[in-house]
Amino acid sequence: MLQQYQALDGAIIAFRSRGAQGAQTAIAKFDVDGQPFEFVSGPADLGDGIADELQVVLSERFASQGGELRIGVAEQASVDEAGETVPLPIMVGTWVGRSFSVTTTVTAVDVPSMVGLFDQFRVRERLMGVTLRPNGAAHLVESSIVVDLGIVGLAHVRPLTRPLARRVPRWSGRQVPGGSMYREDGREGAGVLHLVSATSWVTVVPDAAMLAVEAFQKELLEGVAHLQVEWLGGAR
Amino acid sequence: MSGVVVALGAAWVAIVLLIVALAATIQQVRTISGAGAVPARSGAVLLAALDVVVEGGVRGRIVIFGSLACKVCNELVRTLGEGPSSEDSRPVLVYHDRGPTLSLEAPVEVIEGQRLLFEALQISSTPYVFIIDPVGEVTFQGPIGSLDNLQQLRQRFEGGVAHAEL
Numbered sequence A: 001m002l003q004q005y006q007a008l009d010g011a012i013i014a015f016r017s018r019g020a021q022g023a024q025t026a027i028a029k030f031d032v033d034g035q036p037f038e039f040v041s042g043p044a045d046l047g048d049g050i051a052d053e054l055q056v057v058l059s060e061r062f063a064s065q066g067g068e069l070r071i072g073v074a075e076q077a078s079v080d081e082a083g084e085t086v087p088l089p090i091m092v093g094t095w096v097g098r099s100f101s102v103t104t105t106v107t108a109v110d111v112p113s114m115v116g117l118f119d120q121f122r123v124r125e126r127l128m129g130v131t132l133r134p135n136g137a138a139h140l141v142e143s144s145i146v147v148d149l150g151i152v153g154l155a156h157v158r159p160l161t162r163p164l165a166r167r168v169p170r171w172s173g174r175q176v177p178g179g180s181m182y183r184e185d186g187r188e189g190a191g192v193l194h195l196v197s198a199t200s201w202v203t204v205v206p207d208a209a210m211l212a213v214e215a216f217q218k219e220l221l222e223g224v225a226h227l228q229v230e231w232l233g234g235a236r
Numbered sequence B: 001m002s003g004v005v006v007a008l009g010a011a012w013v014a015i016v017l018l019i020v021a022l023a024a025t026i027q028q029v030r031t032i033s034g035a036g037a038v039p040a041r042s043g044a045v046l047l048a049a050l051d052v053v054v055e056g057g058v059r060g061r062i063v064i065f066g067s068l069a070c071k072v073c074n075e076l077v078r079t080l081g082e083g084p085s086s087e088d089s090r091p092v093l094v095y096h097d098r099g100p101t102l103s104l105e106a107p108v109e110v111i112e113g114q115r116l117l118f119e120a121l122q123i124s125s126t127p128y129v130f131i132i133d134p135v136g137e138v139t140f141q142g143p144i145g146s147l148d149n150l151q152q153l154r155q156r157f158e159g160g161v162a163h164a165e166l
Helices: A046-053 A112-118 A208-212 A214-225 B004-025 B045-047 B073-084 B115-120 B148-159
Strands: A001-004 A014-015 A026-032 A035-043 A060-064 A067-079 A086-098 A102-107 A121-125 A130-134 A138-148 A155-161 A174-176 A179-183 A195-196 A201-203 A228-232 B061-066 B092-095 B110-111 B126-130 B138-143
Touching: A014 B073, A026 A130, A035 A046, A060 A112, A060 A155, A060 A208, A060 B073, A067 A112, A067 A155, A086 A112, A102 A112, A102 A130, A112 A121, A112 A228, A130 A138, A138 B126, A155 A228, A174 A214, A195 A214, A201 A228, A208 A214, B045 B061, B045 B126, B061 B073, B073 B092, B073 B148, B126 B148
Parallel strands: B061 B092, B092 B110
Antiparallel strands: A001 A014, A014 A228, A026 A035, A026 A138, A035 A102, A060 A067, A067 A086, A086 A102, A121 A130, A138 A155, A155 A201, A174 A179, A179 A195, A195 A201, B061 B126, B126 B138
16 A cells, blocks of 8 residues: 655655555654754644643634644643652644644743744645745754554654664665565564665564564564655755 | 544554653753744834824824734634724734724724735734834734733733723
């Protein structure tokens, strides 16, 4: 099954798998005036879902760049260096278009600054998702997408940038139609599979509980061996 | 039916995983320099640019940049339309293109077609509010996205600016 996905930096990802693919989200890290920010985009209600989980009410609403920018803040408990519980304000900002949204979560920031943060980007809703184009002070650090492969697990797809290419193992992995496949054996990443193509690096993280099932191991290997993923374009 | 339930369940699992990932990467932010609209130092100049002429001086004014797509702006227009105001202290609603259709007696002043002013002040999100004091200085400017916050601002405005009616 071939699907195309939209990355936040404008890249299109051609993603072919043996089985059906579920929910997909795009993630991008930007540096804005020397500070890191992470944005996540997905369906229109994704930001509302994140706000609900963080118990944030999105009470401030703006018409912004052809969509609605919703902002809310909630105070949560955090433990400081001295072990004391201190209040920590968490602010969620989500830009919502017709079908997709893009969301960021920050601490200790005010509403005008959150509006200003989104103003640092040209936000556009495309056919398959949202793109963020920096206006000047911001620049892209990393862009990726996460695809739900159902029983196989979650696939994290990154473009094969030059720094990432230097981290590809020197030995050849198992050759499959989608590139070279590698398997982690260490205790930390046991069961995690990597698929490196000419343009992408896919990391498939299976459900840890499923790894104990012998039949699943075969399913996992087969599932990843049938993946073909290419990262096309974008602001690399 | 069960397929739909499974799909919904999978979607929520993905959302929860994302939230965990987001929570782990929450960023500390104090200020974002260079963000937002350009400061308008003189309210008198802003009113002049909007061709808002008041005999006998500027008096206090609230100027709100809005858009028809802005739900809060539309609620605001309804709320402001309910209150009394004198001719020279009416709130000014500024629109990029077309504004709402109001009756001639509406206690607000609507100014349309201000694309250039939106661009000059770099206002990309609405509502965006300016409060101008009786001597023509801007005492507040910024995005205000809820009626509650606008009401609070309005009370501050009424408390700090003599004779201004909203």
